[in-house]
Amino acid sequence: MKTMQLAMWGLVGLLALAGCGREAEGTAAGRSSGRPAVAVEVVTATPDSLVETVPVVGSLAPKRQADVRSEVSGTVTEVPVTEWVAVERGEVLARIDPRETEASLALAKAELARAEAGEARAARELDRGERLRAAGLATQQNLDDARTEREAAAAVTAAARAQLDYARSRSDKAVLRAPIDGVVAYRGVNVGDYVETMGAPPLFRIVDNRLLDLTVTVPASRSSRLAVGQNVQFTTEAVPDQIFTGKVAHINPTIDETSRTLQLIAEVANAGGALRGGLFVSGQVEVGVRRGVLRVPLVALQGWNVAAGRADVFVVADSVARRRPVEVGVVVDGLVEVTAGLRAGDRVVTRGAFNLRDGDRVTIAGGTED
Secondary structure: OHHHHHHHHHHHHHHHHHHHHHHHHHHHHHHHHOOOOEEEEEEEOOEEEEEEEEEEEEEEEEEEEEEEOOOOOEEEEEOOOOOOOEEOOOOEEEEEOOHHHHHHHHHHHHHHHHHHHHHHHHHHHHHHHHHHHHHOOOOHHHHHHHHHHHHHHHHHHHHHHHHHHHHHHHHHHOEEEOOOOEEEEEEOOOOOOEEOOEOEOOOEEEEEEEEEEEEEEEEHHHHHHOOOOOEEEEEEOOEEEEEEEEEEEEEOOOOOOOOOEEEEEEEEEOOOOOOOOOOEEEEEEEEEEEEEEEEEEHHHOEEEEOOOOEEEEEEEEOOEEEEEEEEEEEEEOOEEEEEEOOOOOOEEEEEOHHHOOOOOEEEEEEEEOO
């Protein structure tokens, strides 16, 4: 009897527990079905063009600049230009005391006049010898000697003329002129200074900033994508909030063994003069364009495994959010390439995903669905 009572009480307990379990399940189900819709923002995945780039860093330098030295020694008598002023090609930068060069020029002119007089005399003697020889009054030897004298006199005249040209050249070089259009970036001479000939430090440096060379380094692993003519975009802290462009002009044929990098030079037009030689820049070389690429904002990714190139996103359909694994590629301007897991037209959650669970109802609060 007691055994039957114990068994009955055990059965009642099991039934009570089962009832409680069903009640708990019903309560949980009620809570799940009663979860309010989550407000999210979405963006519609649409095919886009993706510009592939290679990051670069480097510095700018003027493409054309010239150091001006003196080719004659002497005392500087005039310096009509100052630093940082624009000059044109041929403009006078400085003058050196011309007295020595002018004296040499006058002497060369006198020597030429004397040589020309000697040549004229030899020409007259040759003409007279030819007439005498024709009349039988001179020997062939006399005529040959006259011709030799004439040729020697012509050679002396030619040498004197060359010496005069040299003296004129030295006289011209006593005036230092700008070899290119540009700006006087450096002036190292003043009136009264004595300057030496070639080999001495430069007296002036003229810089033309209208066209700059951008020399940048590229990791060797990315060098195969580079080619002459590709566009380069870069920025510099000296001119914030402005993007500059150039074109690849030269590529070094060898990789630096120490840094494992490749150097290239891009030409940059600087008509506005905002850039200067010596500035450090960072940017990218545009190495190609891929079309029909699906991209979504980077903030849409959940649990991004950068090394594996995998992540999750929430895709909204019929007001329900579904968690979906995707494969991702490169990130450009805050947008990430999705290589697998999405289709064009999918609506991807960009804001509010931290509150979402797979299967949650959602309301679209904003974003872009076009």
